[in-house]
Amino acid sequence: MSEPQYKRVLLKLSGEALAGDASRGLDFDVIGSVCDVIKKCVDAGVQVGIVVGGGNFWRGLKDGGDRMERTRADHMGMLATTINALAVADVLEQKGVDVRVQTAIEMRSIAEPYIRSKAIRHMEKGRVVIFGCGTGNPFFSTDTAAVLRAAEIDADAILLAKNIDGVYSADPKKDPTAVKYDTITYDDVLAQHLQVMDSTATSLSMDNKIPVILFALKDPENILRVVMGEKIGTIVKEEP
Secondary structure (H helix, E strand, O other), X not given: OOOOOOOEEEEEEOHXXXXXXXXXXXXXXXXXXXXXXXXXXXXXXXXXXXXXXXXXXXXXXXXXXXHOOHXXXXXXXXXXXXXXXXXXXXXXXXXOOOEEEEEOOOOOOOOEEOOHHHHHHHHHOOXXXXXXXXXXXXXXXXXXXXXXXXXXXXXXXXXXXXXXXXEEOOOOOOOOOOOEEOEEEHHHHHHOOOOOOOHHHHHHHHHOOOOEEEEXXXXXXXXXXXXXXXXXXXXXXXXX
């Protein structure tokens, strides 16, 4: 196997992706196939941090809407990410991968509190670190949490594994003329209001000069392909 292009990555897994076709709950066949590839990355010497979303159980802004106070709705979403983090951790452990779950909100009986230096030390020892509870603050998405953690752990790249195979000029489901980009700048994503990440996450990745690679999780092997340097999906980065 050739050398990985990225030595330390932050993988963002959406909650919806973990639910498979059911869109709600957990599909352990999907999670298992994703964890198989994460194990391959670790075996190749890549240090892996993971941020999980919670949309397969609860999405604060969408599900709470105007029926709940936003802060409380977002706290429920943070708990949903923890459920997903524990599920992914369990499957990884079943496959022989050392893993630690850290949460931005303390829940000591089930996870470590997030500590940057400890997370980095875990990864240096070959452990996968899964970050739950987003940033620990309401009004911030798990995409923003992924960029924040990537900046904190000095990740070489952010891998966005989603239900779409790249960044398009428009929604390809609604516009058949939509064009897929191989590469696009942060500025263009913001100017065109493209649905890569929310604007806060995009701005944060731009400020910290962390490339973002968006690709389809439908084939989990794409995770390894990206890590090894194959041109998969769309890369969001600075001007060349």
